[in-house]
Amino acid sequence: MSRVINFYPGPSALPLEALESAEQEIRDWRGTGMSVLEISHRSQEYVELHDGTKELFKKLLNIPEDYEILMLQGGASLQFAMIPMNLLSEDETAGYVITGSFSKNAYKAAGALKKVYCAASTEEDGKFFRIPGKKELSMEPGSVYCHLTSNNTIFGTQWKAFPDTGSVPLICDMSSDILSRRLDFKPFGLIYAGAQKNLGPAGVTLIIIRNDLVEKSGRDLPDILSYKVHAGKNSLYNTPSCFAVYMMNKVLKWVEKKGGLAVIEKQNEKKAELLYGAIDENPDFFKSRVEKESRSTMNVTFNLPSGELESEFVSEAQKERIIGVKGHRSVGGIRVSMYNAHGLDDIEVLVSFMKNFLSKKG
Numbered sequence: 001m002s003r004v005i006n007f008y009p010g011p012s013a014l015p016l017e018a019l020e021s022a023e024q025e026i027r028d029w030r031g032t033g034m035s036v037l038e039i040s041h042r043s044q045e046y047v048e049l050h051d052g053t054k055e056l057f058k059k060l061l062n063i064p065e066d067y068e069i070l071m072l073q074g075g076a077s078l079q080f081a082m083i084p085m086n087l088l089s090e091d092e093t094a095g096y097v098i099t100g101s102f103s104k105n106a107y108k109a110a111g112a113l114k115k116v117y118c119a120a121s122t123e124e125d126g127k128f129f130r131i132p133g134k135k136e137l138s139m140e141p142g143s144v145y146c147h148l149t150s151n152n153t154i155f156g157t158q159w160k161a162f163p164d165t166g167s168v169p170l171i172c173d174m175s176s177d178i179l180s181r182r183l184d185f186k187p188f189g190l191i192y193a194g195a196q197k198n199l200g201p202a203g204v205t206l207i208i209i210r211n212d213l214v215e216k217s218g219r220d221l222p223d224i225l226s227y228k229v230h231a232g233k234n235s236l237y238n239t240p241s242c243f244a245v246y247m248m249n250k251v252l253k254w255v256e257k258k259g260g261l262a263v264i265e266k267q268n269e270k271k272a273e274l275l276y277g278a279i280d281e282n283p284d285f286f287k288s289r290v291e292k293e294s295r296s297t298m299n300v301t302f303n304l305p306s307g308e309l310e311s312e313f314v315s316e317a318q319k320e321r322i323i324g325v326k327g328h329r330s331v332g333g334i335r336v337s338m339y340n341a342h343g344l345d346d347i348e349v350l351v352s353f354m355k356n357f358l359s360k361k362g
């Protein structure tokens with residue numbers, strides 16, 4: 001059976017090469033006579049894979065020496081709680097920039113644990129269609145960090161340049177655009193991402209944390225919630241999500257083989273240009289509610305003139321083996337999640353489908 005064009009928002013399409021390589025090794029990994037699903041996480045083979053995955057992250061993302069890389073479980077959502085638990089004491093505070101549902105969840109989790117405040121919000125009638133401008137951010141003196149979400153998976157908005165908060169480090173949820181573009185680490189104290197979009201399958205969360213924050217972390221916390229403990233144990237305090245790390249390793253090698261982040265970034269820009277171009281060409285039929293400067297290169301959201309047409313679009317797309325384009329239940333409309341694994345050819349097929357649909361129904 002041939003593969004579909006999978007635009008699901010996450011878990012989402014993985015590079016075919018990574019899947020094929022895993023398929024070949026599923027019964028006998030590296031001549032061990034075992035699958036990576038079966039081998040001990042304390043074995044030399046697994047530890048080499050684990051450390052090699054961290055090295056690949058360092059190389060591809062150009063991560064400076066003073067950052068620690070953690071690979072934990074619990075998803076990005078656990079980080080919503082671990083960040084304030086580890087980095088804020090009872091009398092400290094931090095600002096949260098609210099640009100979508102997940103940043104709202106992060107703020108809510110932090111608010112249940114510590115004293116945090118909203119540094120900016122772009123919510124209008126329960127929806128978020130833009131990223132705030134520089135002047136909209138209002139940081140309280142003494143803030144320990146400023147939390148933001150680099151790409152809003154549900155609404156389809158993305159920070160193009162990160163705000164300057166001076167000496168206050170940014171803490172950023174990059175779940176849906178990590179590894180999609182080059183990154184300057186300077187403003188960031190901590191970056192985290194659930195793997196299930198650009199990195200691999202669900203089950204592992206990447207955390208890149210500056211050493212001084214690791215040192216500060218973990219006061220009075222159970223070991224399992226402490227960055228300091230996880231960093232001290234090389235993310236092997238307890239059993240890691242071995243298979244997810246293994247798949248992530250394959251995806252990273254694929255990125256490396258393609259030429260690294262500069263190449264990936266260019267490809268993502270081209271894909272976005274093509275799809276937004278098709279939307280903008282027919283604004284009476286394909287209606288983008290997202291402010292142009294805030295448009296995401298990863299998740300493209302738009303509406304059609306009616307809910308009926310949107311349902312038809314989704315089902316007609318499915319007939320053409322284009323899957324996963326239904327908008328999130330909280331927003332409706334259409335959402336195309338085009339992560340790194342999608343080549344320009346997938347977007348060309350989609351755009352051609354959109355043009356045909358328009359000529360029949362427009």
Ligand SMILES: Cc1ncc(COP(=O)(O)O)c(C=O)c1O
Binds near residue numbers: 074102
């Ligand atoms: C930007 C963003 N943050 C957080 C999450 C939640 O991630 P998880 O399901 O890994 O907890 C998601 C999930 O899609 C997301 O897109």
